[in-house]
Amino acid sequence: MPAEKIQMINGQIKVPAHPIIPFIIGDGIGPDIWRASVRVFDAAVEKAYGGERKIEWKEVLAGEKAFQATGEWLPKTTLDALKEYLVSIKGPLTTPVGGGIRSLNVAMRQELDLYACVRPVRWFNKVPSPVKHPEKVDMVIFRENTEDIYAGIEYMYGTEGANKLLKFLTEELGVNKIRFPETSSLGIKPVSQEGTERLVRAAIKYAIEHKKPTVSIVHKGNIMKFTEGGFKNWGYELAAREFGEYVYTWEQWEKTKKELGEDAANKEIAVAKAHNKIIVNDVIADNFLQQILLAPQDYSVIATLNLNGDYISDALAAAVGGIGIAPGGNINYATGHAVFEATHGTAPRFADTDTMNPSSVILSGVMMLEYLGWKEAADIITHGLSTAIMRKRVTIDFYKLMDDATLVKTSEFADEIIKQL
Ligand code: NAD
Numbered sequence: 434m435p436a437e438k439i440q441m442i443n444g445q446i447k448v449p450a451h452p453i454i455p456f457i458i459g460d461g462i463g464p465d466i467w468r469a470s471v472r473v474f475d476a477a478v479e480k481a482y483g484g485e486r487k488i489e490w491k492e493v494l495a496g497e498k499a500f501q502a503t504g505e506w507l508p509k510t511t512l513d514a515l516k517e518y519l520v521s522i523k524g525p526l527t528t529p530v531g532g533g534i535r536s537l538n539v540a541m542r543q544e545l546d547l548y549a550c551v552r553p554v555r556w557f558n559k560v561p562s563p564v565k566h567p568e569k570v571d572m573v574i575f576r577e578n579t580e581d582i583y584a585g586i587e588y589m590y591g592t593e594g595a596n597k598l599l600k601f602l603t604e605e606l607g608v609n610k611i612r613f614p615e616t617s618s619l620g621i622k623p624v625s626q627e628g629t630e631r632l633v634r635a636a637i638k639y640a641i642e643h644k645k646p647t648v649s650i651v652h653k654g655n656i657m658k659f660t661e662g663g664f665k666n667w668g669y670e671l672a673a674r675e676f677g678e679y680v681y682t683w684e685q686w687e688k689t690k691k692e693l694g695e696d697a698a699n700k701e702i703a704v705a706k707a708h709n710k711i712i713v714n715d716v717i718a719d720n721f722l723q724q725i726l727l728a729p730q731d732y733s734v735i736a737t738l739n740l741n742g743d744y745i746s747d748a749l750a751a752a753v754g755g756i757g758i759a760p761g762g763n764i765n766y767a768t769g770h771a772v773f774e775a776t777h778g779t780a781p782r783f784a785d786t787d788t789m790n791p792s793s794v795i796l797s798g799v800m801m802l803e804y805l806g807w808k809e810a811a812d813i814i815t816h817g818l819s820t821a822i823m824r825k826r827v828t829i830d831f832y833k834l835m836d837d838a839t840l841v842k843t844s845e846f847a848d849e850i851i852k853q854l
Contacts, residue, residue, distance in 0.1 A: 459524020461779025561834035576742025681705030760796035
């Protein structure tokens with residue numbers, strides 16, 4: 434079985450039986466966690482396909498390991514490999530202090546135009562959680578990854594850039610709302626129609642493929658009318674235009690209500706639900722942060738902008754007790770490029786202790802296997818992991834919060850999962 438590249442052919446990813454997949458081992462606790470995770474991936478693929486499929490892992494360097502070997506934090510050869518092999522997975526990376534790179538993760542996302550940051554959030558039975566009903570949380574967040582205030586267009590007050598921009602705003606555009614112009618740093622928030630559409634399209638497609646009941650557009654359009662409000666409006670328009678036969682939107686409901694009255698609109702939405710149409714609605718971001726505590730069962734797929742998505746991801750992960758186990762994927766569905774990753778950091782104090790929880794990388798691997806269409810292998814890992822947690826054989830982070838648990842090392846947690854496959 435020769436090892437081959439994954440390719441994108443006519444808009445579909447083509448995965449050979451023996452695909453080459455680059456991995457970045459990560460800094461700090463990364464190596465411990467990766468060593469445990471890769472054993473789980475290989476065992477699950479072997480178990481699911483009896484030797485007919487196998488991943489050829491190809492190490493590529495980034496972070497401290499790359500810096501020590503090459504003097505660069507993110508060598509061009511690594512970026513080239515991520516581009517060439519399409520799908521990859523990584524551990525956490527140190528953010529270099531100084532040296533001109535803001536964040537290796539951000540650099541990778543920008544270089545590969547990985548516009549969707551996908552974060553599934555669900556509860557695993559017995560995981561300690563601060564809320565009463567963590568089992569009601571089952572959402573997938575689609576966070577726009579390339580635009581918004583995160584684009585990095587910022588000027589420190591008093592610099593030439595800030596002064597020029599201020600002059601332009603006040604003199605050319607007549608802006609007089611900057612309260613303290615002399616000491617204001619300024620940032621730009623680009624939100625485009627194309628950027629919104631590709632993200633919302635990915636979220637709706639996901640909802641269709643996974644038979645989810647709703648897609649919620651989360652925004653602050655009440656305050657930022659053209660950026661966040663644009664995101665909402667373009668999202669609704671795209672939903673109606675491209676997915677009319679699959680969805681019913683709240684915008685449609687409003688329109689019918691205005692034209693024919695509320696009863697007619699309610700009837701329309703009831704018919705849509707009876708036909709299993711996906712309801713596309715929208716929620717203001719601050720209200721959404723309440724709703725995830727008060728009525729999480731009402732939400733399934735979330736499409737949101739970059740900054741909102743950052744907050745929401747962590748708030749939701751905390752609700753299911755899962756900051757240490759939350760997985761993520763950064764994906765460009767048009768080119769097929771995808772980097773799956775642990776969402777926690779490098780926890781450098783615990784490097785080489787074999788004590789930390791490897792679940793974030795393991796569940797990112799599950800997302801990767803699903804993306805490859807290797808659902809059988811993905812499902813048995815999820816089952817193995819939830820069984821290990823249910824049996825309370827867990828790493829220190831969970832051990833400290835659970836009654837009657839057995840403490841296991843990172844490597845032993847992987848053994849527990851493999852036993853359950
Ligand atoms: P961190 O996530 O590394 O650690 C915070 C704390 O969370 C740790 O002290 C530990 O108690 C706990 N924790 C984290 N991962 C865990 C795991 N797998 N199992 C059990 N407990 C775990 O956050 P930080 O200390 O703010 O950041 C350290 C470094 O990581 C920084 O250089 C930062 O830039 C980087 N970072 C990288 C990523 C990434 O690569 N995706 C994400 C966040 C932070």
